Amino acid sequence: MMMMKVESRIANKTFTVGIIGLGYVGLPLLNTFHKAGFPVIGFDTDEEKIKSIHKGKSYIKHFSDEDIEKLSDSDQCKVTKDFKLLEEVDAVLICVPTPLDHHREPDMTYVEETAKTISLYLKKGQLVVLESTTWPGTSDELLTQILEDGSGLKAGSDFYIAYSPEREDPGNSEFDTKSIPKLVGASVYEAREIAVALYSSSIDTVIPVSSSKVAESAKLLENIFRSVNIALVNEMKQVMDAMGIDIHEVVDAAATKPFGFMKFTPGPGLGGHCIPIDPYYLTWKAKEFGLNTRFIELAGEVNNAMPQFVIDKLILALNGYSKSVKGSKILVLGVAYKKDVDDMRESPSFVIMDKLVKLGAIIDYYDPWIPEIPATREHMNWKGVKSIEWEKENIESYDSILIITDHTEINYNELLIWSNCIVDSRNVYSYLRDEEKKKVFKA
Numbered sequence: 001m002m003m004m005k006v007e008s009r010i011a012n013k014t015f016t017v018g019i020i021g022l023g024y025v026g027l028p029l030l031n032t033f034h035k036a037g038f039p040v041i042g043f044d045t046d047e048e049k050i051k052s053i054h055k056g057k058s059y060i061k062h063f064s065d066e067d068i069e070k071l072s073d074s075d076q077c078k079v080t081k082d083f084k085l086l087e088e089v090d091a092v093l094i095c096v097p098t099p100l101d102h103h104r105e106p107d108m109t110y111v112e113e114t115a116k117t118i119s120l121y122l123k124k125g126q127l128v129v130l131e132s133t134t135w136p137g138t139s140d141e142l143l144t145q146i147l148e149d150g151s152g153l154k155a156g157s158d159f160y161i162a163y164s165p166e167r168e169d170p171g172n173s174e175f176d177t178k179s180i181p182k183l184v185g186a187s188v189y190e191a192r193e194i195a196v197a198l199y200s201s202s203i204d205t206v207i208p209v210s211s212s213k214v215a216e217s218a219k220l221l222e223n224i225f226r227s228v229n230i231a232l233v234n235e236m237k238q239v240m241d242a243m244g245i246d247i248h249e250v251v252d253a254a255a256t257k258p259f260g261f262m263k264f265t266p267g268p269g270l271g272g273h274c275i276p277i278d279p280y281y282l283t284w285k286a287k288e289f290g291l292n293t294r295f296i297e298l299a300g301e302v303n304n305a306m307p308q309f310v311i312d313k314l315i316l317a318l319n320g321y322s323k324s325v326k327g328s329k330i331l332v333l334g335v336a337y338k339k340d341v342d343d344m345r346e347s348p349s350f351v352i353m354d355k356l357v358k359l360g361a362i363i364d365y366y367d368p369w370i371p372e373i374p375a376t377r378e379h380m381n382w383k384g385v386k387s388i389e390w391e392k393e394n395i396e397s398y399d400s401i402l403i404i405t406d407h408t409e410i411n412y413n414e415l416l417i418w419s420n421c422i423v424d425s426r427n428v429y430s431y432l433r434d435e436e437k438k439k440v441f442k443a
């Protein structure tokens, strides 16, 4: 009976959806449910984000001001840092960060704080869905415990818990929140049915799985798969380099096989909020069962060594001009962790810049997506540093240009004319004339 009532409220869009955490994941999700016709309430502790939405200004570059205006102008959408409004929502979707702490162990502070806050306002019949990437068991163990303790209500009968991993890929023009298939798992049948009904109303393809733990583990597998395969091509890159073989050509050649091979591209090291972090959530949980995650550790080791590989190539490149790193002016091209995004979390650029500064280099950066380095949890030493302007005299003044992020809008032809020493960690220059080859050093 209860189920039928909820399903009909979802079907006629009188079901209010709350989203906690309006970052790279939460903001597009809020937009997706709003576009589908649901009343939505977005919550964030960051007042700047709330103010920005109220002003119709986007704080995520690939999310336009027009998209934000549609939210700020709508009487179907509220954004707030007043968590009392949680009383008005029928479902609350949690999209807060899940980073690692200084010991590379899961930092669950954001999820815990959010769960405590929700528990203060939790009411009967509400659905709580965790979307943040996390270790298997978080929803059934940690989240359930905090919500039950704080509210005095019982999960599975008074209120419902589900897990639905976010697969957002910022900057990917082929897939958005609506078109990326969504896994939904819950340990209680009714919880899963409500969550599936809710997501199915706004997202093209919803795949139910038998428990939250399966959904949590599937998300980790997806990212571990990426980390391990990136490590494989990064290791292969070092071997091919020693043999004088172009790894990129090798990868492209292998990728012509129409089955049994998936293309991964080597680079300067892992970046972003997911791939360098998420695998260690499983490593941590596996220890509870006396197990080691050797593939994850090995992949981490190989990938974490890539910034040094790039630096070694820079040293060799400068050597060719009888220059040392110490005292050389180096321009780092791109501080975003991947091309065409304004997200610099875990970017290998910072590891490289820190190491080069230690070696006595003078470092500037150019990044059309990040005009100024904002305050972040890490890399506070770079806060407030501004991108240089893309001008001939500026570019010519550097001893070497180090390409770390291959943003599309950079004029690489101009760069090839303006600089005599380019270290290319992204295979931007795949085909060069013989005289051009002398100035480009593959890293």
Ligand SMILES: NC(=O)c1ccc[n+]([C@@H]2O[C@H](COP(=O)([O-])OP(=O)(O)OC[C@H]3O[C@@H](n4cnc5c(N)ncnc54)[C@H](O)[C@@H]3O)[C@@H](O)[C@H]2O)c1
Binding pocket: 020, 021, 022, 023, 024, 025, 026, 043, 044, 045, 046, 049, 095, 096, 097, 098, 110, 113, 114, 131, 132, 133, 134, 166, 167, 168, 169, 170, 273, 274
């Ligand atoms: N960014 C991605 O591409 C991506 C993709 C898939 C999954 N994920 C996962 O999604 C989750 C969120 O990632 P993100 O990239 O959107 O992070 P983000 O840092 O961009 O956004 C998180 C937001 O949560 C807010 N916040 C923090 N604590 C809060 C609290 N107690 N109450 C309310 N708001 C709070 C922050 O102010 C921020 O706006 C993480 O678990 C991440 O692993 C991210």
